[in-house]
Amino acid sequence: MTDSILETAVVVAVDGPAGSGKSSVSRQVARRRGYGFLDTGAAYRALAWHALEHGADTSDSTAVLDVLGDFDYAISLDPDDRWVRVGDVDVTAAIREPRVADAVSGVARVPAVRQALTALFRALVAASDLPAVVVEGRDITTVVAPDAPARILLTAAPEVRAARRSAELTSQDAAAVAEALHRRDAADLKVVDFLAAAPGVEVVDSTDLDFDQTVDAVLAVIDRALEASHAH
Numbered sequence: 257m258t259d260s261i262l263e264t265a266v267v268v269a270v271d272g273p274a275g276s277g278k279s280s281v282s283r284q285v286a287r288r289r290g291y292g293f294l295d296t297g298a299a300y301r302a303l304a305w306h307a308l309e310h311g312a313d314t315s316d317s318t319a320v321l322d323v324l325g326d327f328d329y330a331i332s333l334d335p336d337d338r339w340v341r342v343g344d345v346d347v348t349a350a351i352r353e354p355r356v357a358d359a360v361s362g363v364a365r366v367p368a369v370r371q372a373l374t375a376l377f378r379a380l381v382a383a384s385d386l387p388a389v390v391v392e393g394r395d396i397t398t399v400v401a402p403d404a405p406a407r408i409l410l411t412a413a414p415e416v417r418a419a420r421r422s423a424e425l426t427s428q429d430a431a432a433v434a435e436a437l438h439r440r441d442a443a444d445l446k447v448v449d450f451l452a453a454a455p456g457v458e459v460v461d462s463t464d465l466d467f468d469q470t471v472d473a474v475l476a477v478i479d480r481a482l483e484a485s486h487a488h
């Protein structure tokens with residue numbers, strides 16, 4: 257396996273906290289440029305779903321590692337055809353359920369899980385015949401693709417992120433949605449710092465931007481970064 261995914265496809269790396277718009281904005285950016293799109297959180301969620309299906313305790317690292325052994329994962333990199341599978345099961349919708357969101361940080365804090373999924377993400381990009389892939393998550397700019405030519409931290413104020421997520425989940429209590437989002441961020445921050453931009457990472461703060469303005473801001477960063485990398 258290659259250490260650098262940059263040998264095969266240009267990577268646009270996007271990190272940020274929950275509800276910052278990483279997946280919706282990255283998907284739209286990929287569509288606009290004809291790139292692939294890889295939602296890395298989907299793999300952590302799918303592994304949490306897989307662990308729950310096996311009745312595993314997701315706060316127990318050993319139990320999580322046991323189920324990692326037969327984790328048969330597949331995901332679409334096509335921004336217009338979204339699917340996630342574990343074995344023969346389409347888990348695209350199931351991995352968004354609150355029970356999975358509540359369990360996922362336990363799975364994501366296990367170092368061997370992070371190593372295995374990082375290798376999986378690099379392999380997925382390497383196996384694609386796409387010119388470029390927008391890869392979004394928490395540690396893409398720092399661990400998965402630290403040498404990507406375009407690296408972005410997408411942020412928004414905590415209350416704005418909670419309000420956007422709550423607008424999406426209208427059947428759930430707004431305060432409970434906000435609480436779950438902040439609890440997940442707090443747990444995830446013990447493992448990866450996705451609130452501070454690493455050196456060379458450009459921040460896009462969407463607090464006062466609408467969706468289209470955010471997409472345009474991210475595209476502007478990408479165009480500038482790719483132009484600079486071609487000049488070298």
Ligand SMILES: Nc1ncnc2c1ncn2[C@@H]1O[C@H](COP(=O)(O)OP(=O)(O)OP(=O)(O)O)[C@@H](O)[C@H]1O
Nearest residue numbers: 274275276277278279280420424462465466467470
């Ligand atoms: N700039 C914006 N203005 C308004 N709404 C936005 C903006 N960016 C994203 N959204 C909306 O905010 C919600 C959360 O976005 P999204 O699911 O892409 O976030 P995320 O960072 O991938 O979250 P998570 O990490 O929890 O999966 C979506 O409903 C999305 O359409």
Ligand SMILES: Nc1ccn([C@@H]2O[C@H](COP(=O)(O)O)[C@@H](O)[C@H]2O)c(=O)n1
Nearest residue numbers: 296297298300360361364393394395444
């Ligand atoms: N690079 C990543 C991506 C995600 N995680 C963990 O997965 C959870 C779900 O991610 P979403 O982007 O779908 O919200 C997230 O809460 C993290 O626990 C990660 O660790 N690294």
